[in-house]
Amino acid sequence: MELLFFYIFAGVAIVSAVLVVTNKNVLHAALFLILTFFCVAAIYIMLRAEFLAAVQVLLYIGAIMALFIFTVLLINVMQAQFLRQFHGQRPLAGILVVALLAETIFLLFSDFRGNFPLMQETPPETAGRAGLETLSQLLLTDYLLVFEVASVLLLAALIGAVVLARGDIAPADRRR
Amino acid sequence: MVPLSHYLTLGAIIFFIGVWGVLTRRNAVIILLSIELMFNAVNITVVAFSRFLDQFTGQIFAVLVITVAAAEATIGLAIVISLYRGRESLNVDEINLLKW
Numbered sequence: 548m549e550l551l552f553f554y555i556f557a558g559v560a561i562v563s564a565v566l567v568v569t570n571k572n573v574l575h576a577a578l579f580l581i582l583t584f585f586c587v588a589a590i591y592i593m594l595r596a597e598f599l600a601a602v603q604v605l606l607y608i609g610a611i612m613a614l615f616i617f618t619v620l621l622i623n624v625m626q627a628q629f630l631r632q633f634h635g636q637r638p639l640a641g642i643l644v645v646a647l648l649a650e651t652i653f654l655l656f657s658d659f660r661g662n663f664p665l666m667q668e669t670p671p672e673t674a675g676r677a678g679l680e681t682l683s684q685l686l687l688t689d690y691l692l693v694f695e696v697a698s699v700l701l702l703a704a705l706i707g708a709v710v711l712a713r714g715d716i717a718p719a720d721r722r723r
Numbered sequence: 724m725v726p727l728s729h730y731l732t733l734g735a736i737i738f739f740i741g742v743w744g745v746l747t748r749r750n751a752v753i754i755l756l757s758i759e760l761m762f763n764a765v766n767i768t769v770v771a772f773s774r775f776l777d778q779f780t781g782q783i784f785a786v787l788v789i790t791v792a793a794a795e796a797t798i799g800l801a802i803v804i805s806l807y808r809g810r811e812s813l814n815v816d817e818i819n820l821l822k823w
Contacts, residue, residue, distance in 0.1 A: 568744030
């Protein structure tokens with residue numbers, strides 16, 4: 548039963564991910580990416596990471612994708628639609644990506660126990676029982692430095708975005 | 724029960740779809756969207772490892788990856804907006820001032 552749902556969510560995620568990178572319209576690509584993110588959130592729930600699923604929906608879909616769609620509204624999408632969409636290096640990139648993917652999957656399935664000796668093939672059932680409690684405790688004790696560095700990074704991104712997107716004050720009428 | 728290799732394969736497939744998008748598309752916004760896809764694939768892999776190792780470290784790293792993705796999306800979109808102001812185009816082939 549769980550396997551069936553995994554295949555459904557994984558299939559929808561992969562199909563919409565392909566549609567993201569092949570779509571001509573940027574707005575449609577962003578909407579398909581939202582569908583992918585929802586499926587990834589469902590997969591987080593199957594992995595008993597409920598907090599991450601909530602963060603995925605609230606932060607990724609609610610904040611980052613809203614930012615993307617807002618930006619798409621600010622630029623002229625229709626004009627970009629008529630350009631050539633792909634590089635000339637597309638066949639080369641396709642060969643490279645397929646080769647790397649085949650190599651990864653071969654490594655995963657060839658000698659699994661040898662490659663990951665610590666892994667259990669079936670996860671322990673106790674995982675994720677009080678998950679949020681353990682997670683927040685770890686984040687504020689063992690990983691406190693990483694937490695602080697992440698907040699400094701967010702501050703830097705905030706200031707950088709304001710500086711980059713502010714634009715010039717004087718030549719405002721030159722733009723149109 | 725879904726085995727670990729299935730999650731890892733899903734992560735690898737989504738990651739390489741993102742790589743393909745970054746390598747082949749010319750629209751700057753779609754390149755940013757492909758990078759977000761790659762972040763998500765990495766997150767799936769990390770969370771799957773965290774579940775199968777019965778440790779929460781992977782989930783903490785996934786939270787940090789989401790933080791970095793938010794910062795990256797903000798800066799990337801700010802650059803996209805300022806590029807569009809200057810050039811009226813988002814084609815990355817035309818943005819080659821630093822290329823030689």
